Amino acid sequence: MADRCPNCDTLLSEPxxxxxxxxxxxxxxxPPTVGEFVQQFGGAYFSTEGALWRTLGLLLARPGELTxxxxxGRRKHYVLPLRLYLTISLAVLLLLRLGSPxxxxxxxxxxxxxxxxxxxxxxxxxxxxxxxxxxGLKEGRFTCEGLPAWVCDRFRDRLDLDRKTLMRExxxxxxxFMSRWGTAMFLLVxxxxxxTQLAYLGRGLRYTEHLVxxxxxxxxxxxxxxxxxxxxxxxxxxxxxxxxxxxxxxxRVYGGGWLGTLARAALVAALYGIVLxxxxxxxxxxxxxxx
Numbered sequence: 001m002a003d004r005c006p007n008c009d010t011l012l013s014e015p016x017x018x019x020x021x022x023x024x025x026x027x028x029x030x031p032p033t034v035g036e037f038v039q040q041f042g043g044a045y046f047s048t049e050g051a052l053w054r055t056l057g058l059l060l061a062r063p064g065e066l067t068x069x070x071x072x073g074r075r076k077h078y079v080l081p082l083r084l085y086l087t088i089s090l091a092v093l094l095l096l097r098l099g100s101p102x103x104x105x106x107x108x109x110x111x112x113x114x115x116x117x118x119x120x121x122x123x124x125x126x127x128x129x130x131x132x133x134x135x136g137l138k139e140g141r142f143t144c145e146g147l148p149a150w151v152c153d154r155f156r157d158r159l160d161l162d163r164k165t166l167m168r169e170x171x172x173x174x175x176x177f178m179s180r181w182g183t184a185m186f187l188l189v190x191x192x193x194x195x196t197q198l199a200y201l202g203r204g205l206r207y208t209e210h211l212v213x214x215x216x217x218x219x220x221x222x223x224x225x226x227x228x229x230x231x232x233x234x235x236x237x238x239x240x241x242x243x244x245x246x247x248x249x250x251x252r253v254y255g256g257g258w259l260g261t262l263a264r265a266a267l268v269a270a271l272y273g274i275v276l277x278x279x280x281x282x283x284x285x286x287x288x289x290x291x
Contacts, residue, residue, distance in 0.1 A: 003027070052087070055079040059220055063245045064252030067213045071253070081215040085189070088219045092226045093182045177287040184283050188275065189214050195271050199264040200254055213253050220245055243269070 003012045006029050010022040020027055055078045058066045066078065079087070144152035193214040197207055224245075227238045243265075251261045 051077060051079050055084060059084075059216060060223070062252075063220075064213075064216075064249030067216045067249065067253045070212055070216075071209055081212045085215040085219045085222075088222050089182065089185065092222045093178060095226060096178065096229060177284060180283050180287050184279050185218070188279060189218050191275055192218070192268070192272055195268045195275075196250075198271075199268050203254060213249070217246055217249055220249075 003016055004010065005012060005020040005023060005025065005027060007025040008020065008023040010020055012020065012027060016027060018027060019025065055066065058069075058078070067081075069075075069078070070081065142155075144155060147155075190211060193207060193211040196213060197205070197210045200210070221242055224238050224242050228236045246269075247261060247265050250265055251258065254261070254264075
C-alpha cells in the first residue's frame, strides 16, 4: 500500500520523498531527540543570524526604529512586538528572581519587614509603602498610617502571628512581589499605550499602533533594569538612559519638534507615574496578603 503524508494525507510517490509535495512537511516523522527538540525550539529565532538578535540590535541601537519599521510594514525579519516583550520580560523577571531576590523591595519601594527575634511574637516590624504610608509593630504595638481602615484591619489580622510564621512570611514577600509584578506590568503596558494615544490624539493613529510603541519601549526598559542590576561599577547609570531612550523613540516614531515631544513625554510620564505608584502599592499589598 502506498504511503501517505502523515500531515495532509496526500499520496506520496515512489521512491518516498523526504518532504511532502503538497504541504512541505517531512515524511519521515518520529519523536525528536533532545538536541533536535532544542533546535526546533530555537531555530532561526536564537541563531546568531536570527530574528531575535537582529531585533535586539535594532531595539538597542536606534530608539524607535523598530516601531517605525513595524508600522511601515517591514515585519518579516523581526520578532513581533508582543512576542518580543514576553520573551524579554519573562527572561528578565526570572533572572532577577533567581539572582537578586531582594530586588523586589527596591522596585516596590517597600521594605522587607525587620523582625526582632525576641519572645513568641515580634516586637518590631515595619513595612513601608511610600512616604507617609506604612504599617507595622513598634514595641509590640500595632501602627498603621496613611492606609484605608479596612486595609489596616487586614494588616492587624495578618500580623497577629507567632514569630516563626511571621518571619517565614517576611522571607517569602520579595518573591511573591516579583511574581505578581510581572503580571501587573503586562497589564500596565496597555495603559501606557492609552496614555500615549491621549498625548498624540491629533496624529490619527490607532490604539494598536501606540501599543506596538509601548511594547517596544517596555522591552528596552526591562533590558535596562536588568543591566542596572549587573554587579559592575556604575551599572545603575543605565537607568538614566530610560527616559532619554523614550524621548528619542517618541520623536522617531511620531515626529514633530523637540519641544512638542518633550511636552508630550512629560505628560505621559506624569500620568504613568501615578499609575505606577498605585500599581506598586496594590501589588505590594497583594503579595503581603497572599497565602
